[in-house]
Amino acid sequence: MALSVILMVKAETKWLGTRKTSEWFYTAGRTIKTGLIASSIVSAWTWAATLLQSSTVTYEFGLGGSFWYAAGASIQVILFSILAIELKRKAPMTHTFPEMIYVRYGKHSHKIFLSFALMTNTIVTAMLVLGGAAVIHSLTGVDITIAAFLIPVGIILYTIGGGLKATFFAEYLNAAFIFVVVLIFVTVIYFATPxxxxxxxMYEKLRQASILNPVEGNVFGTYLTLASIGALIFGIINIVGNFGTVFVDQSYWQRxxxxxxxxxxxxxxxxxxxxFAIPFTLATTLGLAAIATGVVLNENEIELGLVAPTTATNLMGDLGAVLILTIIFTxxxxxxxxxxxxxxxxxxYDVFRTYLKPSATGRELIRISRFTxxxxxxxxxxxxxxxxxSGFSLQYVYLMMGVLIGSAVAPISFALLWKKTNKFAATSAAVIGLACGVFSWIFVANSIYGxxxxxxxxxxxxxLIGNVVSILVSLGITIVGSLIKSENFDFQIMKQKILVVDDKVRSMLRRDTDEEFLQRSLRFCKRIGFSISVxxxxxxPTSFYLTEFVFEEQSFHLWVWLAITxxxxxxxxIIFLPLIEARRNITEIFHKAQMNQNEEFDDSQDSKYDLPIMKILVPVDGSARSLKALYQANYLFRGAAKVRIYLLHVIEWTDENEENIDEALSEQIQEEGRLILRSVVVPKNISDYKRIVKLGDPAQKISELADKLKIDVIIMGKKGIGKSTSDLGHVTQKVLKLTSKSVVLSE
Structure with a gap:
């Protein structure tokens, strides 16, 4: 996957002309379309816990577990669309949500919410690696500590070079692969497993399991119901905790x-x-299959999330083990x-550029990012x-995360949603909510269990108590404090104070900000988001819970077919929408690849000659000596018919300045270079020639092009337009060091 992503990033930067600026690295140019955003969300929200914990709660509570895992963790992403639109309306040039908090609430609040953001990323990362390492250890025997270090290797490999765009590419491949594997599991287990x-x-085996091992808290002790107290409690914890891991996780703001x-x-x-389909379908398959086939695991194995991999291995052998191992790892x-x-x-952005070096260049930002x-x-x-x-399991970390980060949800959301939000109330709400959540969690545990x-x-x-207290106390303090002492924040300040360095991106954001469209989108997101969530x-679930509905065979068939459909x-x-939206770019990449990257390198005419063609490269910088070199090339090979001359003009642009140039400026500069070349009068008897313009270090580009075009001779002036105290100009000296080609110098 790492290799595939690296190649995709290379293809985009090489053949679509995308420049690796800091904006590109952190925001993917702010040009990602619907399909890729959707696949990215599916992948980013599919943790090891999604694939493991969903089957675990189904194994413990039956159908209610698979439903509550899927429903309880999908509404947050759907509702986040409201914040996404508000961000586009009110702070379109933001790079991180704490950057927006800095402008809205001030420096001290910024530090507090930055701490919440980093804590969220740390908790999520801990769950990812804990779950992945446990599965790798269980299925392969690799030491769990080694597995924990093995997992980040591939991630670092492509992320450090490709940034957010590489992440999007990786997530598309991952989302597509996970869906394929989920469909394999559901098809094989339900239709090809004796x-x-x-x-x-499956229905009959679940009915028998309910009789032999009834579930405490479920209606009639059956696995075939949503009326489950344990599943409901898990569902509430799931809802509360996952508001924190979406609304306080920078990765969703980044999308x-x-x-x-x-x-x-x-x-x-x-x-x-x-x-929703991934945990719902996978848990309805592997989680129920674990119950049906009588999989026996100890408490520690259940908490590590080994229900799904054990079941896959038991029913499908090595194939099941390989499939579950691969989707967990990806x-x-x-x-x-x-x-x-x-x-x-x-x-x-929030530490280095805000507090250490506000004047940092894009290249410095990328360097800091790669070290991080x-x-x-x-x-x-x-x-x-x-x-x-230390004894922490995947299940433990997953269920307690809401206690630690849930208190930041309301203050962060209201920073964008409500102009009356009081910054002191919001900031204190996050801290007090956290303290109350942790205290109530520990107090209740001690009171009940001693x-x-x-x-x-x-x-x-x-x-449950800790999660609910954390988020509700914070919400209450934020609302009451803001009503007591309301502010009247002008959201235009965010547009004025948060700036984008890249001229092209800045102009694009201003051009694409259609307030009327964004208002319509906001109304749509609120209407659809709240309707789906309710x-x-x-x-x-209420319709099933209040009626104490127990699935009969026919209704169970409908439930399984709902999951499959x-x-x-x-x-x-998820697989085809991104491809449809990117069909133009894909076609362009294939076209340019077939044209050998650029028309200027097309040597298809060579086949009309019986003998190999003589290729001559003549760098032209506008000086008299460079023009004299062209005529010298004509003089030296005037009697030969099999000669092609390449006129090269290199516009000097150092790597340090690359961050300050966007594609439009690059095209403008290169057009000026083409004008210079067109002004060069080519002798009439030179019939086969090409004009090439490059941007970068002149000597390096001359050397690279000579190798690329398989040049036989480079003919250039001893000196160019630059000043030099020696007989040879600095570009000429550098070319002689860099190239292994024959070089003829013109006086």
């Missing part, structure tokens, strides 16, 4: 920033609905890449190893 016996066989204004709406809503690496870019952007990616990538392995050896240990604090009731977490539909959208 031990299961099809959908009817909102990277998307086109017209893609922000559809990307998050489609992504959220498509993601999910961890793709989501991990997203976390790496998020942490690097926070450190680069390398450091945090290695730290991922260290953190996961420490947590594992001790404060990993075991007591890992129970559902203390975690349906998924209130209307749908949803998965196939989501897979089709």
């Amino acid at each position: 031990e299961i016996g099809g959908i009817s066989g 909102a920033i990277a998307s086109r204004p017209r893609a922000a709406t559809g990307g998050f809503i489609i992504g959220g609905l498509a993601w 999910a961890v690496t793709a989501a991990g890449s997203s976390q790496l870019v998020s942490v690097s952007s926070l450190i680069t 990616i390398l450091g945090f990538g290695i730290g991922m392995g260290v953190l996961a190893s420490l947590l594992f050896h 001790e404060i240990t990993l075991a007591s604090t890992g129970n559902l009731i203390p975690l 349906f998924l977490v209130i209307v749908w 949803w998965a196939f539909s989501a897979a089709g959208i």
Whole structure:
């Protein structure tokens, strides 16, 4: 995957002319379309926990577990579309959400919410590596500490060079692959596994399992119901905790920033609905199959999320083990890449540029970012190893995350949504909410179980109380404090104070900011987002819960077919929509690749000659000596018929200045170079010649082009337009050092 992503990034930068500026590195040029945003969200939101924990709660609670995992974690992404549109309206040039907080609430608040952002990335990364390392250890026998360090290697490899765009490419490949594997599992287990016996066989085995091992808290103790107290408690924890891991996670803000204004709406809503299919279908397959086939695991193995890999191996042998291992590994690496870019952007913009060097150039920002990616990538392995050896499991970290980060949700959201939000109330709400959440979590655990240990604090009731208290206390303080002392913030200040260095991106943002369209999109997101959320977490489950509905065989068939249909539909959208939207760029890349990257390198005419053609490169800088070199080339080879002359003009542009040039300026400069070449009068008897313009270091470009075109002779002036105290100009001297080609110098 790393190799594929590197090649995709190379293709885009080489054949589509994309420049690796800091804007490109952190925001992918802010031009990502709906399909790629949706696939990116599916991948970034598909953690190891998605593939493992969803089957675990289904194994524990039955159908309610798969439903509550999917519904409880999809609405946050769908509702985030509202913040994505508001960001496009009010702070379109933002790079990170703490950057927006700095302008809205001030320096001290910025530091607090930056800490929440980094804590969120750390928790998510810990879950990714913990889950991935546990599965690798279980299925392959690789030491879990080694596995924890193995996972970040591929992530660092492509992220450090490709930035956010590489992450998008990796996430598309990952999302497509995960859907394919989910469809393989559901097809094989339900329709080609004798031990299961099809959908009817699964139903009968679940009915028998309910009799032999009834579930405490489920209606009639059956696995075939959504009326489950344990699943409901998990669902509430899931909803609360995942608001934090979306709204306080820079990676989702980064997708909102990277998307086109017209893609922000559809990307998050489609992504959220498509993601629902992954845990829902996979857990309805592997989680239920674990119950049906009588998989037995100890408490520690369940908490490490080994239900899905054990079941896949039991039913499908090595193929099942390989498939589950591969999707876990790719999910961890793709989501991990997203976390790496998020942490690097926070450190680069909110620490380095804000507090250490406000005047930093784009090249310095990229350098800091790459150091951060390398450091945090290695730290991922260290953190996961420490947590594992300290006794923390994937399930424990997943359920307690809302306690630690849920209190930041309301203050961050209201920074964009409500101009009356009081900055002191919002900032204190985050801190007080965190303190109250942690205190209530530990207090309840001690009150019920008489001790404060990993075991007591890992129970559902203390975690439920801690999660709910954290988010509700913060919400209450933010609203009440803002009503008591309201502010009247002018959101135009964000547009004035948050700036983009890249001229092209800045002009594009100003051109694409259609206030009327964004207002319509905002109304649409609110209407659709709240409607879907209410349906998924209130209307749908309540209708099953209040009626104490238990699935009969026919209704169970409908439920399974709903999961299968949803998965196939989501897979089709996630796999094909990005390809349809990118068809123009894909066609252009293939066309340029077939044309050998550029028309100027097309040597197809060579075949008309019986003998090899003599290729001569004549660099022209406008000086008399360079023009004299052209005529000397004509003089030396005037009697030969098999000669092609390449006239090269290099516009000097050093790497240090690359950050300050966008594609439009580059094209303008190169057009000026073409004008210079067109003004050069070519002798009439030279019939086969090409004019080439390059941007960069003259000597290096001359040497590179001579190798690329397989030049036989370079003919150039001893000196050019530059000043030199020696007999040879500095460009000529450098060319003689760099090239192995024959060089003829003109006086």
